[in-house]
Amino acid sequence: MTTIPVQYYLVVAAALFCIGLAISITKRHFIGMLLGIELMLNAVNINLVAFGRHDPERLSGQLFALFVIVVAAAEVTVALAIILRVYGRFKTVDPDKVNELKQ
Amino acid sequence: MEAIIFYVFSALTLAAGLFILFSRNLIYGAFALFVAFLGVAALYVLAGADFLAVSQIMIYVGGILVLLIFGIMLTQKKEKSDDSTRHNRVEVAITRKIWGFVAGAGLFGLLVKVILSSDFRMAGEEMSTKSTIKTIGVELMTSHLLPFEIAAILLLVALIGAAYLALNRNPTA
Incomplete structure (x- = not known):
């Protein structure tokens, strides 16, 4: 069984991370920014899994990736609740237009 | 064989990411994110993380993505309105795109340079094919x-x- 070198995974994860970064900078929508953040978290998970491949006894990398997934789920729920509140108050989802704490 | 599958799923994931970056409609972006998550799950399987791949599909595709699509649909609004007294909105905010591409491409160049110049010495042996x-x-x-x-x-x-x-x-x- 031929195995893929760890550098290949790292390059793919780096590309995915940078795409996520560009998405979260360029999108003019709160949920678009969230999509970018999710892609970045996934890219980090690929790195952790790729290195965790060489630790078959303890699997620290995969466990860390599992906790990252859990934290991402918690983050998305709270972020969506905040976005819905902001939308209800400001009637917009453009981050440039939401610049006041109290309207 | 494994290398071909790796390339195919990597290309699929990156293409889905680029589609999100360039699509203007966020609903299409969310569905492209679905493809990206499935591609990442396939990469997990190739790296020997079977349990993590299943969790990825269940949590991300089944939970987070549905939440995101709900959020997009609940905050959708019409761009055009019939109100003729409304101010016309001229889109000149191109600097945000430029900065996004500069940051993404710059960071990617830096990361690739670091990765290609690094020399990892793995201490443990390779994972066997048993379940994790x-x-x-x-x-x-x-x-x-x-x-x-x-x-x-x-x-x-x-x-x-x-x-x-x-x-x-x-x-x-």
């Missing part, structure tokens, strides 16, 4: 018990906090 579920379960219940419990409390707090935040406090409005 038993190891993950034992590790979660022994040496990673405290983070496990903290993650449980975090999820509970996030659940209650999200429900409280999204509560409609003013039903007449």
Whole structure:
């Protein structure tokens, strides 16, 4: 069984991370920014899994990736609740237009 | 054979990411994110993380993506209105795109340079083909018990906090 070198995974994860970064900078929508953040978290998970491949006894990398997934789920729920509140108050989802704490 | 599958799924994931970056409609972006998550799950399988791939599909595709699509649809609004007294909106905010591409491409160049110049010496031996579920379960219940419990409390707090935040406090409005 031929195995893929760890550098290949790292390059793919780096590309995915940078795409996520560009998405979260360029999108003019709160949920678009969230999509970018999710892609970045996934890219980090690929790195952790790729290195965790060489630790078959303890699997620290995969466990860390599992906790990252859990934290991402918690983050998305709270972020969506905040976005819905902001939308209800400001009637917009453009981050440039939401610049006041109290309207 | 494995290399070909790796390339195919990597290309699929990156193409889905680029589609999100260039698509103007966020709903299409969310469906492209679905493809990207499935591609990442396939990369997990190729790296020997079978349990993590299944969790990825269940949590991300089944949970987070559905939440995101709900959020997009609940905050969708019409761009055009018939109100003729409304100010015309001229889109000149091109600097944000330029900065996004500069940051993304610059960071990618830097990361690739670092990765290609690094020389990793792996201490442990390569993973065998056995399933990882038993190891993950034992590790979660022994040496990673405290983070496990903290993650449980975090999820509970996030659940209650999200429900409280999204509560409609003013039903007449």
